[in-house]
């Protein structure tokens with residue numbers, strides 16, 4: 066298929082451009098000439114494959130026209146390169162190396178990651194800048210309102226935001242955004258030398274905001290349990306990735322989370338409810354969905370009010386997706402296995418005009434790794450894998466999801482096709498000082514790596530997460546909420 070391949074590679078180079086507008090015309094011309102080439106020279110399979118290709122061009126070309134044209138988002142879609150020099154390696158603290166996840170072989174990249182994870186290295190300091198550079202809504206001018214991925218981020222009381230592995234709920238009732246996440250404001254320790262670094266359960270913190278930049282702490286809305294050692298939320302246990310959705314029928318705010326014991330053998334989901342977005346939440350129970358182990362998870366509420374649980378299962382080898390019951394307090398019996406044998410975790414699900422997307426990470430403990438984007442027209446699957454969505458920065462940053470792990474993707478209502486990618490930059494030597502990486506994510510253009518598609522042609526719009534040292538929300542991001 067040389068003709069089609071050359072068209073595809075032209076498409077790829079276009080996708081790397083910041084302004085994708087002209088690509089539709091170019092694709093049409095490219096397809097016309099490849100078609101006549103085929104009519105003259107090629108038959109059978111080649112012809113069928115090309116017809117597939119053209120039909121997908123039409124489909125995705127249409128999708129493409131939805132976004133990337135807004136002047137407001139053009140700045141967010143600028144490709145920003147990084148040319149930093151990695152500091153010279155120092156002797157890595159052997160304890161630090163042992164503490165990080167064991168990787169096969171010892172590539173240059175894994176040595177750099179080990180160095181980065183070592184809290185005493187210069188490389189670590191580069192990506193965990195000190196509090197003097199903090200994003201601070203109590204000082205200076207709110208009108209700058211820049212996001213600085215990786216910097217300390219203070220709330221409106223001047224304290225570092227503690228909402229790790231979090232997610233955001235837009236509450237129609239109060240026209241306010243609520244950010245829920247793990248409060249990790251305690252000491253990091255290990256139960257035993259082979260175990261993962263941990264912090265005792267403090268609870269789920271909630272922050273409120275109207276502008277997504279200055280966040281007010283609403284308190285710990287689901288606290289850890291201090292005395293009852295058999296309770297799921299006893300401080301010695303694990304509570305991760307809390308996500309909250311609102312049930313319009315029961316008028317309850319429903320929180321789902323990963324519940325585990327200190328050595329991650331319980332592998333369950335937990336459920337809590339509240340009448341108010343700011344809690345307090347009452348903890349109901351934990352269980353293994355459909356009897357399967359469940360570690361990293363998320364929930365997604367669709368436009369039609371149906372909600373779904375996605376969980377990493379079977380020893381993190383695959384994900385399962387299941388609709389929730391109408392009250393959002395349990396899973397239904399429907400279940401599908403997706404991304405089987407892919408070893409993906411940290412799922413974040415979002416939707417644009419009938420297509421569902423998901424960002425996941427590989428499973429490598431606290432160490433960062435390359436993200437993948439996935440897409441489907443049917444939320445229950447099958448899901449297809451598109452490729453690494455990271456754009457800009459440099460090779461090192463793209464291979465590490467900008468040194469972070471996905472946790473949530475928030476739609477910007479006034480800018481369809483533009484989202485905020487929310488991720489955690491874990492700091493395993495001091496988990497409480499883990500940082501937030503928020504970056505613009507956009508859907509538009511053709512995917513340049515449709516890894517699962519049988520003919521190897523792009524069939525989905527490309528998902529791009531754009532690196533920026535600093536950025537802010539464009540005008541009009543909130544407009545369409547009534």
Ligand SMILES: *[C@@H]1O[C@H](CO)[C@@H](O)[C@H](O)[C@H]1NC(C)=O
Pocket residue numbers: 202203204205206207221279
């Ligand atoms: C910035 O905005 C927050 C929340 O709106 C407010 O509490 C704070 O006082 C503002 N700071 C300044 C310096 O205006």
Ligand SMILES: *[C@@H]1O[C@H](CO)[C@@H](O)[C@H](O)[C@H]1NC(C)=O
Pocket residue numbers: 293294295296297
């Ligand atoms: C401790 O927690 C367990 C599990 O939630 C519960 O069944 C038990 O009643 C609790 N005990 C006390 C004394 O509250």
Ligand SMILES: *[C@@H]1O[C@H](CO)[C@@H](O)[C@H](O)[C@H]1NC(C)=O
Pocket residue numbers: 326327328330
């Ligand atoms: C898990 O941890 C508990 C104590 O927290 C311990 O009793 C148990 O033996 C551990 N299980 C495994 C498989 O390590």
Ligand SMILES: *[C@@H]1O[C@H](CO)[C@@H](O)[C@H](O)[C@H]1NC(C)=O
Pocket residue numbers: 350395396
């Ligand atoms: C959830 O549904 C399953 C299957 O119907 C049922 O066995 C289980 O008891 C339910 N759990 C709760 C907490 O209602």
